[in-house]
Amino acid sequence: MNIQEKDKRYCWHPMTQHKTERTPPVITSAKGAVLVDSDGNEILDMISSWWTSIHGHSNDELNQALIEQVEQVEHVMFAGFSHPPAIHLSEMLAQNLPGDLNRVFYSDNGSSAIEISLKIAYQYWRNKGEDKRTKFLAFDGAYHGDTVGAMSLGKGCGFFKLFEGLTFDITTLPYADTWQGDATIEEREAKALAEIEEIINKTKHEVAALIVEPLVQGAGGLRMSRPEFMKQVTEMAQKNDILVIYDEVAVGFGRTGELFACQKIDVTPDLICLSKGLSAGYLPMAVTVATDRIYDVFLSDDVEKGFLHSHTFSANPLACAVALKSLKMFIDNDVLQDVKNIEQKHLAFIDVIKGMPNVHKARVMGPILAFNLTEERNGYKNTMSEELRRWFFDNGLNIRPIGSVVYLMPPYCITDEQLQRAYDGIVEGLNFISGRQDLAA
Numbered sequence: 284m285n286i287q288e289k290d291k292r293y294c295w296h297p298m299t300q301h302k303t304e305r306t307p308p309v310i311t312s313a314k315g316a317v318l319v320d321s322d323g324n325e326i327l328d329m330i331s332s333w334w335t336s337i338h339g340h341s342n343d344e345l346n347q348a349l350i351e352q353v354e355q356v357e358h359v360m361f362a363g364f365s366h367p368p369a370i371h372l373s374e375m376l377a378q379n380l381p382g383d384l385n386r387v388f389y390s391d392n393g394s395s396a397i398e399i400s401l402k403i404a405y406q407y408w409r410n411k412g413e414d415k416r417t418k419f420l421a422f423d424g425a426y427h428g429d430t431v432g433a434m435s436l437g438k439g440c441g442f443f444k445l446f447e448g449l450t451f452d453i454t455t456l457p458y459a460d461t462w463q464g465d466a467t468i469e470e471r472e473a474k475a476l477a478e479i480e481e482i483i484n485k486t487k488h489e490v491a492a493l494i495v496e497p498l499v500q501g502a503g504g505l506r507m508s509r510p511e512f513m514k515q516v517t518e519m520a521q522k523n524d525i526l527v528i529y530d531e532v533a534v535g536f537g538r539t540g541e542l543f544a545c546q547k548i549d550v551t552p553d554l555i556c557l558s559k560g561l562s563a564g565y566l567p568m569a570v571t572v573a574t575d576r577i578y579d580v581f582l583s584d585d586v587e588k589g590f591l592h593s594h595t596f597s598a599n600p601l602a603c604a605v606a607l608k609s610l611k612m613f614i615d616n617d618v619l620q621d622v623k624n625i626e627q628k629h630l631a632f633i634d635v636i637k638g639m640p641n642v643h644k645a646r647v648m649g650p651i652l653a654f655n656l657t658e659e660r661n662g663y664k665n666t667m668s669e670e671l672r673r674w675f676f677d678n679g680l681n682i683r684p685i686g687s688v689v690y691l692m693p694p695y696c697i698t699d700e701q702l703q704r705a706y707d708g709i710v711e712g713l714n715f716i717s718g719r720q721d722l723a724a
């Protein structure tokens with residue numbers, strides 16, 4: 284068996300219907316924005332390998348940090364022990380996050396970071412003796428991960444109908460998404476805010492927390508919102524004593540143009556979840572950061588008032604060392620300027636495609652560009668986008684539409700020439716599917 288046949292025989296891939304899906308390319312090396320497969324073909328990674336590799340693949344500075352750490356200590360359990368990479372990373376995260384978001388709890392994937400935020404919020408109210416606060420608010424269209432608690436919060440994205448019996452009840456809030464040239468946003472925001480206010484007034488004594496994907500809903504379709512809207516919702520909840528959890532698993536580390544979306548919105552959430560860009564695509568890691576105010580409620584002579592939650596690989600030193608280096612690179616290498624340059628190029632490209640058939644609601648936020656193939660949001664299965672994904676792949680581009688939404692989320696090291704190749708690919712790909720539609724008509 285060759286290596287691809289072995290993959291087919293032994294691997295079970297995520298988000299894959301193996302009966303119909305082609306055998307994937309086997310990636311044997313990668314550098315910057317380029318993946319290279321076992322046949323030597325180059326693929327431009329325009330979605331940063333599920334939004335993780337923010338500085339590109341096999342970055343020399345990150346490689347060095349990893350090598351240095353592996354020669355010191357590769358892993359030590361984080362209950363009862365600590366180590367310099369976790370201590371320095373926690374300090375640097377606290378220094379770069381707003382307000383008193385100072386207490387860093389480690390786990391190893393985004394969904395776990397969300398579960399932890401849920402459990403902290405839930406226990407916070409138990410510790411304070413407010414046992415009635417057991418409910419959660421989340422937005423329509425939200426996606427917070429694939430574990431059971433995260434699926435419950437993500438009911439609004441519609442991916443989890445099959446598992447509804449497993450999930451708990453939440454209250455869904457209306458979301459006001461926007462795009463370039465959107466003339467109705469103020470009206471739709473006002474309507475959504477009025478509805479949210481009514482829900483909060485009705486439920487506030489039972490609600491433990493509101494969870495938000497600030498500024499960009501990721502897997503739910505790259506739906507973008509304005510900072511003004513997010514700020515008003517956040518302040519409304521906090522004023523009513525509802526804890527606010529920011530799920531910045533996808534948007535943290537530059538994806539909205541600022542280091543963190545909460546800075547762009549100008550608020551301090553009570554809890555923030557980070558993963559993906561945190562360890563720059565090198566090793567699985569996530570954090571849930573709490574304010575001092577929340578942390579203090581867990582201090583007690585009673586052991587059970589502590590947060591008795593753990594993951595075996597919490598604060599793995601290798602992942603922490605890479606994450607620390609990655610965060611330093613934002614400051615030392617002025618990475619946010621690269622992000623701004625990408626944003627400018629995306630905005631110019633939107634002008635090129637906005638009149639094309641099958642391009643709706645084109646939008647840009649920082650280094651993220653997205654548009655819909657159809658007028659309305661529709662489900663994960665979309666034939667047109669499936670054809671387009673295959674076309675992109677056949678043409679050396681890792682662009683993987685979500686349902687009817689085509690998007691780019693490149694690593695920040697992408698060159699102008701590589702970006703142009705992706706833009707040309709989108710135009711050609713769109714012409715290809717328009718041609719197929721004409722033939723079918």
Ligand SMILES: Cc1ncc(COP(=O)(O)O)c(C=O)c1O
Nearest residue numbers: 392393394426427428501532533
């Ligand atoms: C906003 C958001 N939250 C949570 C998650 C879950 O992260 P993970 O896939 O690491 O469990 C994701 C993953 O895409 C996400 O986009």
